[in-house]
Amino acid sequence: MGRNSLRFKLIVVLLIATIAPIVTSMIVTNAYTKQSVKEKAIQENTNLLGQSRINIVNYMNQLIDLSFSVYKNPSFIRLMDLGFRGYQSEAEIKNLIRTIAVNREVFQVYMNILERNPGEDRSFLLTNNTVIRPSPEVTMPLNPLIKPGSYEAVVETTHTSHDYGLSLLAYFTPREVLTIHRAIYRVPSMEHIGSLSVDFPLDTLSGLLHQLLNDQEEAYLLDSEGRLIYSSVPGVKFGWKLQDPWVEQMLQASDTHGTMEDKSSIHLYEKIETPYMNWYLVKKVPYEQLYRGARELTQIQFLILGILLFVVAGLTLWISVRFTRPIKELIGYINIIQTGQLDVDIQVRTKDEIGILARRFRLMMDTINDLITREYKLGLANKTNQLKALQAQINPHFLYNSLQSIGTLALQHQAPKVYHLISTLAKMMRYSMNTSESLVPLRKEVEHAKAYLELQQQRFENELTVGYHIDEATVDCVLPKMTLQPLIENYFKHGFDPRENPGELIISSRLLADGSVELTVEDNGRGMSDEALQELSLRLAQSDPAAEAADPGHLGESIGLKNVKNRLELHFNHTAVLFLEHREPTGLRITLRFPSTPLGGSTL
Template identity: 45%
Template sequence: MKFYSIRSRLIWFLLIAVTLPLLLSMTMTFVLTKHSLREQATQENERLIFQGITNLDNYLQGLNRASIGVYNDPHFLRNLAKIPDDYRAVAEIYTTLQTMMNATSGIDQVYLHSFEAGQSTLITSTVPLREFRLEPFTGFIHYGPSGLFIQPTHMKHLYGFSAVSYAEHSTEQQVFTLHRAIRNIPASETLGVLAIDVDLEPLRSICRQLYDADTEELFLIDRNGTIIYSGKEASIGTHWKESDLLNRISKEGEHGVIEDDTALHVYGKLDANLSGWTLVKKIPHRTLYLRATRLTQINAVITGAALLLAIVATLWISIKITAPIKRLTRYINQIQSGQLDVDIRAMSNDEIGVLSRRFRQMMDTINNLILREYKLELANKTHQLKALQAQINPHFLYNTLQSIGTLALQHEVPRIYSLLSSLAKMLRYNMRDHTVVTLKEEAEHVKQYLDLQKERFGEQLEVTYQWEDEVLNDRVPKMILQPLVENYFKHGADPRLGPGEIRITGSRIREGIVKITVENNGTNIPQAELEQLQHMLKRPLKAYEEPDTSEQDSIGLRNVLLRIQLHSEDGSNTLCVDNILPHGVRYTLEIRTEAHTEIHIKGE
């Protein structure tokens, strides 16, 4: 049930709305950064590898040119046959080999073997060595058409010379060797072999500029997979373990990029006619995407802080929005349990606050209606009790009055008969169920009432009637004149003011509107009471509305006003009361009669 609450759904919605874009943004940033870094690294390293290949090719070309220096000396090939008998020839060969050794940096020693003379010569940085041999120390090497072969990196050796005679020589050094067959050009006869041992320092100097030794790896490999040079000294001269990658490189172009699950490999191939080596740079993914990872970590920290802030803000907003709803729900639960007078407080001015205030007003209205209904029910019980106490059959009373009147005639007392007839007619008029009568019937009822009052007051009461004939047939609400006349006898009659006068007039003031005036010469209504009475008569009344304590004395006027308002569709019928100078009261009725509009009786 909690999941379906507004607070839960609002929290989940806001969290998803904030979290999802942040995570998508971080993911897209990481992916795009990785792609950008890969492209950038690929381009930069392809340029580096190309420059490294160029430098290595240039260096090997220098070694190659140094090795073919033997053909530049026109006496060198002839001197090969003269040694060791001709000391001049020996000196010239020493000079040529020494020049060759100094032609390019990195040459450690030069070995020469002459087949015709059967002599091997080793030129080092210290002293030259000679020795008679039938076969070269290097054995028979397949040099190919070019007469050139580059031996992979190996440990430096003495080419069979005695270590005693070469005490300063150290064999704890790695070199690669360029072998060349010396041929009697243009013939293909091999006169001797030349071997040039080259230190790895020139290769190291070129390669260290191409990679970061702490995070990357660089390999210089020959066609057979032997490592010529590597940043890892222990692997130099060994077979490269990544044979599958080597096979893929051998099938690809002169340069390119190959990526596997762990690293990016950028390679370039050296001149195939000279060395056929391949330069491979291995960039691990952790190095390649280091900046992307760091950026992602920074973004993750920022995103985490943003998410934390978003969660706090989401919870705060959700609680702030839904707290008034929960408070209103608690109020409703209290009301449901029977606490109808619960104090509903609206703490905000938003829609929920407006709803709370409207709900509070509704509960006030309901409480007032319940209280009014209770009062009506109590009044109804009281009226029922009073009706039971005064339960007299009206028809029995009417027949009794007729019997008394007949008895008065028998005793020759016509005045008593006349008064009893008036009282009986009044009683019969009140007993009728009709709520609307003709103005003539209403006027006759008031006349009978005043006849009875004249019997009481005698010469002290004078009544005047002035009715227009055309209005007597108009239909008006029943019992609207007697309460106005009664007010004189209840509140206005005063013998000190002289004989009492009551004047009743009725006329048509405009089409469909009848004006009835009831005037008396009794005492004036006090000004404060008059203003209160006028205020009460100006506001619309309702059938179920209970009069205030201050309005109890004017209940007759209230009933008259209520009757004429119920008789009107739009409530336009009015009742006005004013004082007359020097003394007296005037009641004015303006009624839309039934002759010109339908009657709609409204009430409860």
């Protein structure tokens, strides 16, 4: 199967027509799916970040309220009125610290009281449910972020827990913590009497952030300067500023939420703003995770495409073979015909267009065979007629000269009528024996018929009347030679009987509206019965022009009519007709119709 074969081209076209739309659809679907997944993921994660922001704010508000609870403690209120001096107040301070540390979110609590007597402890640290008292000289300075005269707390972002300058007798493992610092004032005088610092582990924040995440996703909590408060990525050091490009882009943005994209992932952020913190909640979604569903869908589509390709290839091959096999069979028959075997039996049994083409080709070959046979038989008939004419032409010049001598002798004996009849007979013989013409104009046929009928009128004298109604528009139209005389002879052979009544013969022609010529010969002879007329018409209709032209011996009594009909059909390719009908009150009418073709021209 070469590249130029119809089967190869059909397979390629079918594969392209089938696979190209599918692949295009997959590409468009994949792009659309990715875009849809991306938009949906951004919307869903934006909603999640918004909810997480609310959860973080609520959690931090709880921690702020916990640090503010000292102002709600009755013992602390009483100490503010009575003062913090004396050993009795120290027990109240420890109880207050333990009350704050009861909350499970608290890692350690540090309280510094400035209003103490010399030699009394000023700093107290509760770690692992143990209160540590340092020497009276140890006092942690107030956190510089606390505004003087303000009750607002300050949040110190993630750092490693420490002992606030106290020398611990026992070792406690440090942890990453958030610290809330608050100044303590005597109410309502706003006298600064100390400070409170509460350390909180990151466990709860970690839980809140991990609620945002799926596989391979990351979460970050940053302060307003880009320092890391918390990250879900293991091994990242908290409290350091991240140097990733998206951090600076986010810090410079004025929107409270948004998205940032790079080559490998999408970063979605939500800004958290309260009086005590200005943080950024960030979620990183890798494209690998984001498009996992789309990628799996694409893989399934490619699997389906592979199966479909296999099926399409099989169907395409089957269709192409089924489509081209009849064509190859037809080409095989054509090759056989080229060798000269024109009667090959073409058997293509499909009912589609190829089958129709094969059947039409078979009909065409049958027609060609018929035409070849017809031309062969017609040529054989012409050769036979020419041979018979040659046999009949026994020195025609001798006959013409002899008739001319007889005519001259008749004139010498004062017999001009005899001379005229002999000249008419010579003219008839010259016309009938001239084999150089096969088609003649109607004018010559009429002249020949007049010569023949003139001799017949001389024979029957007053017993025969002849009439001519020839349309001048038809006299130049050609027809086979010796067409009219056999029709006239038919009357004298079978219909003329002068004993019954004088004979009448009418010859007429006219040009019909469709351009054909109608030639009629009618008489008042004995005519024919209905049965005889029907039988003769049937015999004329069933005759084979080529076979009868080659072998006229089997025609019997109707040889003249059949000869005329067959020669008309052979010369005019079955467009000429001959039919017989009764003539009222008696007689027979013979009508010929044939195309009006002038001599040497085409049909009018």
